[in-house]
Amino acid sequence: MASILEIIFELINNMLQFFRLGKKSISNSLNIYIKSNTGSTLSIELDPKWDIKNVKEVIAPKLGLPPNEVKIIFAGKELDDSITIEECDLGEQSILHAVQSRSQSKRSRPLSESVANLQLSNISENDDSSSTIEEQLESSEEKGIKNTHFYVYCSQPCKSVRVGKLRVRCANCHSGALTVDSDPSCWDDVLKSNRITAHCEETRCETGPVSFAEFFFKCAEHTSQGEKDEAVPLYLIRPNISHVPCLACTDISDPVLVFSCEERHVTCLDCFRQYCVTRLRERQFVSDDRLGYTLPCPAGCENSLIEECHHFRLLTSEQYQMYQRFGAEEYVLKAGGVLCPQPGCGAGIIIDTDCKRVQCVGGCGVRSH
């Protein structure tokens, strides 16, 4: 009896679904901007279940083009008709590029898949800044996302370390209407300029159609706030695919921090924080002229200084403030300055060479000789 009811229910459900698809009504809509290479921008509602062919059918009339002459470009790739929206890691208010093309170029899988073989399509939008990356990762896993591959420091609005997503634009005109000739195969391809060539579809681009790809990162955890909304890649934080134990606690965690030394020493994020705090308290950070106030690999390897100081954003905000204060103090002392001796002041003062009497004007007003 129950099974017959189930079959009937399923039938009705299927019919309803067919009906929904047929009318292209949107159950779980995503608001996306479509930018054309002629300069116009459309705002459309998409169903994450639609494929690129559906999208073309919807936008082609609005652009005054036949659907088969529209190319959809996202994150450096021309998307194939069969790819569904939810397979790309499109967030709310992301931008897709539509360009006119009669020629069939090579179509491919989204960058998110070809580079990292992962999808970030349904990262939660909640901004619980008190939770740690590990907690966020766990909650992401509960929502069916595995192996998040990029981490960023999002300065606005999240103000914390977040899951990030890789994007690409033309190095010359900064347009996103660009297809890369090859995928980046290592971090240098992503972080250094002029390593990957690309085809720029922007009609106003001066160097186009052949240009270089410029990679950048966005925070995957807040709604995109436009093309200028970027995040700093924390490229030393990586998924622990080969299950390397932390050199300090010997536990196997994910993600981990991989130092840039030849041995590629690994620490878990907790041990990294502890390492930073210990070295900070002992004033054992390195003041590097080029890189700033930073640390080498805990095993003391050569050429292992952390180049991107935003990695210290893994610290708590109080610890990070201490890092900033100590860094500034070291800089003042290194530049031949002095620090105000008044407890709680500590303002840095750079003294003129012939000056014999110093007053802390901006800080507390204490005089000293």
Add this chain to the structure above:
Amino acid sequence: MAALPRRIIKETQRLLQEPVPGISAVPDDANARYFHVIVTGPEDSPFEGGLFKLELFLPEDYPMSAPKVRFITKIYHPNIDRLGRICLDILKDKWSPALQIRTVLLSIQALLSAPNPDDPLANDVAELWKVNEVEAIRNAKEWTRRYAMDN
């Protein structure tokens, strides 16, 4: 007291199950961060035949900070002073969390085999070691016999 980190538990288990030849390290019953260590004087060194007691303490932020190690048994060595403090780079600025209790004790054992009077902690011992090595070694043997045997 805070729970013992897993790394310390693992290191302790391994020290007890697969001890380093010539070295025994046993955690104190009351404090798992405090180890009673006995190092055998290496062969072909003036310390041969001696059993040297040391204490080893893992500070709160171990392994970010080095273990604190000290000789309890008196020893005549240019890099170890009267209080038993040891001059060894890996216990100071060359410490790395990749090192372990095991590697530290091995380094101390190696230091007994290869005294380095050019980087002294006990100045009088180092001085004699440089100007009259024969006499220095004789002193070291004498101290070993007197303080590190049969006790």
